Amino acid sequence: MSVDKETVVKIASLARIAMSDDEAAAMVPELNNILGWVEQLGEVDVTGVEPMTAVIPNEQRLRDDVVDADPLTGGGVRDKVLANAPNAEHGFFAVPKVIE
Amino acid sequence: MSNYRIQGATGEWEVVIGLEVHAQVTSHAKLFSGASTEFGAEPNTQVSLVDAAMPGMLPVPNRECIRQAVRTGMAIEAQINKWSRFDRKNYFYADLPQGYQISQLYHPIVGHGQLLIEADEKAGIPEDKIIGIERIHVEQDAGKLMHDQHPTMSYVDLNRSGVALMEIVSDPDMTSPAEAGAYVRKLRSILRYVGSCDGNMEQGSMRADVNVSVRKVGDPELGTRTETKNVNSVRFVMAVIEGEARRQVDLIEEGGTVVQETRLYDPDKNETRSMRSKEDAHDYRYFPDPDLLPIDLDDAFLEECRASLPELPDAKRARYTGELGMNDYNAAQLTLEVETFARFETLLAETAKLLGKSESKVATQVANWTLSVAPGVVKSLGGEAKLEFATAEAQAAVLKLVDSGEVSGGQSKEIYEIVLKTGRDPAEIADTEGLKQQSDTGAIEAEIDKVIAANQDKVEQYKGGKDKLFGFFVGQTMKAMQGKANPQVVNELLKAKLG
Amino acid sequence: MTNLTDLGVAAIRDGVKAGDFTSREVTEAFNANVAAATDLNAFIVETPEIALQAADLVDADRAAGKDIGIMGGVPIGMKDLFCTRGVQTTAGSHILEGFTPEYESTVSHNLWSAGAVMLGKLNLDQFAMGSSNETSYFGNVINPWKRNDGGNAALAPGGSSGGSSTAVAARLAPAATGTDTGGSIRQPAAFTGITGVKPTYGRCSRWGVVAFASSLDQAGPMARDTRDCAIMLEAMAGFDPKDSTSLDMAVPNWEAALSGDLKGKKVGIPREYRMDGMDAEIEATWEQGKQWLRDAGAEVVDISLPHTKYALPAYYIIAPAEASSNLARYDGLRYGLRELPEGAGLQDMYAATRAEGFGPEVKRRVMIGTYVLSAGFYDAYYTQAQKVRTLISRDFDNAFKECDVILAPTCPSAAFGLGDKSSDPLAMYLNDVFAVPASMAGLPAMSVPAGLNSQGLPLGLQIIGKAFDEQGVMNAGLAIEERANFVAKPERWWA
Numbered sequence A: 001m002s003v004d005k006e007t008v009v010k011i012a013s014l015a016r017i018a019m020s021d022d023e024a025a026a027m028v029p030e031l032n033n034i035l036g037w038v039e040q041l042g043e044v045d046v047t048g049v050e051p052m053t054a055v056i057p058n059e060q061r062l063r064d065d066v067v068d069a070d071p072l073t074g075g076g077v078r079d080k081v082l083a084n085a086p087n088a089e090h091g092f093f094a095v096p097k098v099i100e
Numbered sequence B: 001m002s003n004y005r006i007q008g009a010t011g012e013w014e015v016v017i018g019l020e021v022h023a024q025v026t027s028h029a030k031l032f033s034g035a036s037t038e039f040g041a042e043p044n045t046q047v048s049l050v051d052a053a054m055p056g057m058l059p060v061p062n063r064e065c066i067r068q069a070v071r072t073g074m075a076i077e078a079q080i081n082k083w084s085r086f087d088r089k090n091y092f093y094a095d096l097p098q099g100y101q102i103s104q105l106y107h108p109i110v111g112h113g114q115l116l117i118e119a120d121e122k123a124g125i126p127e128d129k130i131i132g133i134e135r136i137h138v139e140q141d142a143g144k145l146m147h148d149q150h151p152t153m154s155y156v157d158l159n160r161s162g163v164a165l166m167e168i169v170s171d172p173d174m175t176s177p178a179e180a181g182a183y184v185r186k187l188r189s190i191l192r193y194v195g196s197c198d199g200n201m202e203q204g205s206m207r208a209d210v211n212v213s214v215r216k217v218g219d220p221e222l223g224t225r226t227e228t229k230n231v232n233s234v235r236f237v238m239a240v241i242e243g244e245a246r247r248q249v250d251l252i253e254e255g256g257t258v259v260q261e262t263r264l265y266d267p268d269k270n271e272t273r274s275m276r277s278k279e280d281a282h283d284y285r286y287f288p289d290p291d292l293l294p295i296d297l298d299d300a301f302l303e304e305c306r307a308s309l310p311e312l313p314d315a316k317r318a319r320y321t322g323e324l325g326m327n328d329y330n331a332a333q334l335t336l337e338v339e340t341f342a343r344f345e346t347l348l349a350e351t352a353k354l355l356g357k358s359e360s361k362v363a364t365q366v367a368n369w370t371l372s373v374a375p376g377v378v379k380s381l382g383g384e385a386k387l388e389f390a391t392a393e394a395q396a397a398v399l400k401l402v403d404s405g406e407v408s409g410g411q412s413k414e415i416y417e418i419v420l421k422t423g424r425d426p427a428e429i430a431d432t433e434g435l436k437q438q439s440d441t442g443a444i445e446a447e448i449d450k451v452i453a454a455n456q457d458k459v460e461q462y463k464g465g466k467d468k469l470f471g472f473f474v475g476q477t478m479k480a481m482q483g484k485a486n487p488q489v490v491n492e493l494l495k496a497k498l499g
Numbered sequence C: 001m002t003n004l005t006d007l008g009v010a011a012i013r014d015g016v017k018a019g020d021f022t023s024r025e026v027t028e029a030f031n032a033n034v035a036a037a038t039d040l041n042a043f044i045v046e047t048p049e050i051a052l053q054a055a056d057l058v059d060a061d062r063a064a065g066k067d068i069g070i071m072g073g074v075p076i077g078m079k080d081l082f083c084t085r086g087v088q089t090t091a092g093s094h095i096l097e098g099f100t101p102e103y104e105s106t107v108s109h110n111l112w113s114a115g116a117v118m119l120g121k122l123n124l125d126q127f128a129m130g131s132s133n134e135t136s137y138f139g140n141v142i143n144p145w146k147r148n149d150g151g152n153a154a155l156a157p158g159g160s161s162g163g164s165s166t167a168v169a170a171r172l173a174p175a176a177t178g179t180d181t182g183g184s185i186r187q188p189a190a191f192t193g194i195t196g197v198k199p200t201y202g203r204c205s206r207w208g209v210v211a212f213a214s215s216l217d218q219a220g221p222m223a224r225d226t227r228d229c230a231i232m233l234e235a236m237a238g239f240d241p242k243d244s245t246s247l248d249m250a251v252p253n254w255e256a257a258l259s260g261d262l263k264g265k266k267v268g269i270p271r272e273y274r275m276d277g278m279d280a281e282i283e284a285t286w287e288q289g290k291q292w293l294r295d296a297g298a299e300v301v302d303i304s305l306p307h308t309k310y311a312l313p314a315y316y317i318i319a320p321a322e323a324s325s326n327l328a329r330y331d332g333l334r335y336g337l338r339e340l341p342e343g344a345g346l347q348d349m350y351a352a353t354r355a356e357g358f359g360p361e362v363k364r365r366v367m368i369g370t371y372v373l374s375a376g377f378y379d380a381y382y383t384q385a386q387k388v389r390t391l392i393s394r395d396f397d398n399a400f401k402e403c404d405v406i407l408a409p410t411c412p413s414a415a416f417g418l419g420d421k422s423s424d425p426l427a428m429y430l431n432d433v434f435a436v437p438a439s440m441a442g443l444p445a446m447s448v449p450a451g452l453n454s455q456g457l458p459l460g461l462q463i464i465g466k467a468f469d470e471q472g473v474m475n476a477g478l479a480i481e482e483r484a485n486f487v488a489k490p491e492r493w494w495a
């Protein structure tokens, strides 16, 4: 499988990275080079092999249903949440108007 | 099969409907963070650093959300997947801080289940019907965008961001707006029974994505479907189906084709419109969330989920009509809402205890009281009724007075009125307010003797076979007793005296 | 008085505890070295004042007779991937320039609780993506080592923890935090003649560490010797309920159990790591390593890790895939850079912000990750890579039936020149060929300095251990260290 410029443009759009025509064109051989190389994985016989789900055997712990049990992962911290916002107004994050 | 048909210029069409219902899981904290899920807070006050997707923040699942999804799955007789996991659904939007929604695509926690909708001739559901449920998965809710606060900006509130949802995906088994409406109502009822969702559609706790396609009657192929997002009432769900089916039929008959797309419903105009199409909207690049491990449920957990399930609507109705000997109508009415059956069952238990009778013996009496007598009294009092006085003890005490014959049906309403206004004890009210019927055989006998003496001619006629006259003697006796005699006692005594 | 900046973690801690010097004195000495080393560009933010305040607290605690902690009074550098409350955290990227976290990562919090003192935030490859520290928005870090060829070529310090490796090698800090996704602790340690340990995946919490590839990222210590790493790892590690992948296990006292005596231990030599055209000096060092371990009492055995060849390509599917999703949150909305061209809508804002904020290597990996996850390609790339990952892990399981630890080179070469590989991403990726397999299997591994090559540059040896057996890894590392007697240090040329 190899990518063409059209594919690169589509992927860049999916990834929300603005790209000029030249940049997209330059990326075609780069990506093909890497993709061509990773495709050697196709040689590996994976019959009956499960994809890895947890690198170290470990169980998913489940949290108790308690509000603000840990202040680091609890709510009520609007100032901290908004502290780094490029644009925050009236307690909201502000973004250019969205038309739905 | 429903007989819902759309009449087109080229013939009859039928509609195929599937629903994806998003139900907010009842929990105190969010799915992956400790922030509160309380409705209606100030913007961004119920947002943790995790919900705002600050760099380096990680999700840890809330056990209660998993538990509620499993219990819900059990309630729809679904396959529970002991092994499940979370996937990321990747897309960019201002209400989605992580740039992905943590959801479940490949291994949902609940597999195939089903739900029964009851026949409703009037609504156009000729017979009971089983609707398949493909799956239930658990996922994060998104935040909220506000478009009206500023001329050139939209505002983002992340309070809902990360609240747990169950997405309940039906099979495309419904073929009329009525069936879809019944499905949503039934699902809502089950969720409320289980306690996994409050079912509050106005607050957005339940909303449906409505998938609609049409095809010519008899055509085995499914048509292209559209998905109308976030429809938040049963009425709107039905309206969307009606409108969308009509639109699709007209479109096809005019030579157009239906495009698979996402649409929005405008309740004011009662129409759907295409959402601004995004060409890559359907490439969500799902993959297992590497911040989370697979969920492995053990038997003890599942056992607890099962043991904590309440009696569900279908079973309860069957028990009411069977064991309790109730009629279909009462059983259906009483089992509709959690609050109703809860009130009924509490009163039933209290009444049976107080009367020293079995529940089935008093069920009809308690059902009538719960469905019509008590609500009637409350309604007639309007604002005067203090509902804190409507305890099961007080109501059972009123019912006991009726059962023992001490008070009449009419008197019981008067007594209950006073209870609701003052909180006084029903027996004491009956005594002091003269709201009791006379069961003293001596007093009644004395009046009967007077009535018989004064109406010898009628006695002769009665004895000669004019049975109808019995009612006359009852009426005369009751009148003489100023309406306070126990009619049953009057009947018995009269029968004895008249021979 | 000894030069305080020549001291390591254990010596500083012990000296502060004994009252030989104060933490303030040590911290001032390192602050001075940091200030004089701007040529190396190891730090993005220097925090000398914060360091002195923390040092004073340790000194006060000591004066009050309190326990000063296992890192008591030791100044360290913090890789700028760890969120530090009130101090800018950038991950080496323009997109996070100016971002000041309101929270402290678990690992850095643990270190401060153990008495460590922060000298500043260390430069790194942007979002930890790179093997040479040439992808940082804040400029290249320069390796303090020079070739002995009389030239003055600037060398790469390795990556992505290049600021960390340089700071430790150049005596700007006795130790520094690193993170290792596919070799980012071990490779820079090897390039600069220091020691670096990547613990078992899950030992150190990832909470508050800017994510690159979640299933691979793991923090670890970088210091001048094994003992210092053991001390620092003990301070960093520990169960964190905020991280679902954190290991709920007690943290051993690794320092106390350190022993270079390997009697009864078996060391595996993976046949597949001997690659065609391998650098002769690397091979010789590897041979030397075997001999040292034999001298320490170990038996050396041949083992096979059949899927070694596929670890790197599988890594270059999995890591970019996870990264493409992990980096979606950098959208100009809640923090960091926002690019809002005239008339731009929301989606334009995203695209402009990310175009401006991400460097070329980050974009490349986000693009690859997006592509391999996109509709129609997911199974062929991602699922296949995760299956291969299972096989790689199984290879290690099998190998560890025959040995206790594995010995391999850390890298295929010594430090290369800045710019030598930056035009060829693939050549750069291949630098991690020996480091990536252990990352893919989540295993503990370390790099320990083994000597200098003919150009006078350090070479490292890598030890890979069983899951949870950091002790076995560090004991083997210590055995090498005791025999390699690596005392060389870079000549100070910077000012």
Ligand SMILES: [Mg+2]
Residues within 6 Å of the ligand: B020, B209
């Ligand atoms: Mg949907």
Ligand SMILES: [Zn+2]
Residues within 6 Å of the ligand: B022, B139, B167
């Ligand atoms: Zn959904």
